């Protein structure tokens with residue numbers, strides 16, 4: 001059982017207990033104030049016992065008897081409701097209330113998992129993914145423009161200027177985030193801050209209460225494969241459909257296999273169909289991508305907002321600065 005499944009079951013149990021306690025409290029209140037209602041409720045209970053006995057007795061005219069008893073109960077129930085109304089209570093005051101009336105908070109309807117249970121499992125799975133994220137989350141305030149060269153590169157582009165704009169774009173993206181936000185495709189060589197800026201967006205959204213699934217493509221795909229082969233419980237594909245934002249880091253570093261490609265395609269395609277944003281980053285060049293992935297994946301990636309990263313490997317810059 002996954003942690004998410006356990007957490008969802010616990011939540012259902014809590015809901016049932018809350019509903020029972022609430023129900024008991026209301027019964028106690030009514031029995032103290034209006035004992036005649038409690039007497040009528042006992043009548044219903046006794047008649048129900050009689051019905052059970054009648055069913056077991058196999059005697060003649062049994063269905064007639066059962067019908068009579070059932071009608072008796074209905075009219076008593078009606079009497080109780082009229083009395084409750086006349087005392088200023090809602091007529092269903094003594095009926096148990098559930099968060100989900102469909103499954104009465106048991107999580108199952110005719111042996112099948114109820115939608116409320118599935119929703120809870122997904123909710124806790126999203127939290128589990130966020131908790132298990134292997135990538136350190138950062139703040140936009142930690143962005144260091146000085147790590148990027150302040151001189152034009154061979155194409156006449158000033159990396160520092162470009163990266164400042166990019167950081168502002170990402171900050172605005174996080175500030176104004178909604179499910180209508182565009183999907184982003186972060187491109188650039190290793191060590192230019194793609195993971196860093198992704199993690200800044202992730203952190204800011206998480207702090208504002210949004211669900212973010214953030215991990216490397218490799219980790220997500222391994223998890224999905226383990227689930228598909230029954231080695232691990234869970235439904236990561238579904239969770240990735242539900243999350244407010246999905247960030248797939250380091251596309252291209254994962255093992256290349258048809259199973260992985262098809263899972264990857266499903267993740268991306270589902271998000272597009274659901275019109276929910278996804279951020280993907282890669283160290284690969286466009287031609288390397290085209291070599292590795294089939295056209296369906298490439299054409300979807302091309303529909304994203306491209307963010308090109310410039311500069312030189314920050315880890316090398318930091319090392320140089322340290323040794324100076």
Ligand SMILES: [Zn+2]
Pocket residue numbers: 100101102103104105106107108114115116117
């Ligand atoms: Zn339910």
